[in-house]
Amino acid sequence: MEYAVAPAPVYTLPVAGSEQQFPVNRLFCVGRNYAAHAREMGRDPDREKPFFFMKPANAVVAVGSNAGEGEVTIPYPPKTANFHHEIELVVAIGKGGANIPVEQALEHVYGYAVGLDMTRRDIQLEARDKGRPWEFGKSFAQSAPIGPIRRASEVGHVVEGEIALTVNGEARQKSDVSKLIWSVAESIAYLSEYETLEPGDIIMTGTPEGVNAVQRGDLMVGTVANLDAIRVRVAG
Template sequence: MPHAVTAPTLRTLAVAGRDERFPVNRIFCVGRNYAAHAREMGADPDREPPFFFMKPAQAAVDASAPVAIPYPPKTAKLHHEIELVVAIGEGGADIVAADALRHVYGYAVGLDMTRRDLQLAARDKGRPWEFGKSFALSAPIGAIRRAQDIGHPNSAAITLTVNGQPRQASNIDQLIWSVAECIAVLSAYDALEPGDLIMTGTPEGVNAVVAGDVMAGAIAGLSGITVSVAR
């Protein structure tokens, strides 16, 4: 059946060491999932139930090779947030935490780029964060490493440098809510589908980048990313 208008381009990500690509369906993001980052954002780091926001599939950028992203409009504070990304291979609703990891296709390094000034202005007015978080090309993601190849990492250094200088450094074992717990909670609200991505939150050290800056993100055992901000 013909489409009434041109169909959107399917966004896909590289899979490390393989020819097939991972199709991006939805991008779920976990808010304030490291205690130190919650504190630097002025929030209570206690283990409150996780909350989620979304980015569109158009946010995904294949960062399996060095890539440049544009500085987005309407912001003076574009912040970096390095994150462990979970790629869902098998969907399901009401998934229990004990079974959650079998739904994971693999893992990647990603950046949740944030128009911080717009996000905070919206937050202070009790409005949605859409313009601060959910914009095109705001989620560069590296090559996905399959879980069947690497297992399910639960302790690994996570770091980000900007122009070679350290900005963020922690360990994914500091996640307040684990990958399995995030999958369980999220799937209770909305059935997960193959192709969904979950960005699991960022550690402390978020800060601004400007045109010309080069970000290098890494999680031990995964494929690192190099992302520059176009001039």
């Protein structure tokens, strides 16, 4: 087959303890999925139906090797003066499906990782307040640094455990995965009613309270219990 232009690259994430790479298909992000974060964003934390936004595959920045080592640098993006961190539990889908029952949803999970949903907050809030899409605030290149994937067969399913982020050694975000408004299984089941999930899809499950701005040169360290920590620096 002859292409008119060069095909887009395949973006991948390392699989911890393996030489394999996990090919990324689509990134679905659950919005306002911790009650305290919903409050700090000025929204009602009641358990309404979940909502999702998407990031492009080129948002992915693989952090560390399959041994969970290393640090990556991401650019400070243009057109913002309020670049925010959002630490998240990341779910990698290994088996696709539509209309997945919540009781079977975790069977579709390949593994879990730690990730950041980096956000141009000023642009996002302006769009939100005008009733416009969030794309320029959320869906841009290198806005989703993600660590090595730990297979569910190795670590089990992540339903609880500390999730935290520090910036330059200072605590910024700290909560527990058990505080998700919509659990991993519920998010998968609900999303699959609207979109047939495919192997390689990524779900970023939402961020707890404490989101804030980072500056050029800052070092973010994100953790979720029993997963590989990530170290992400903002370019100076």
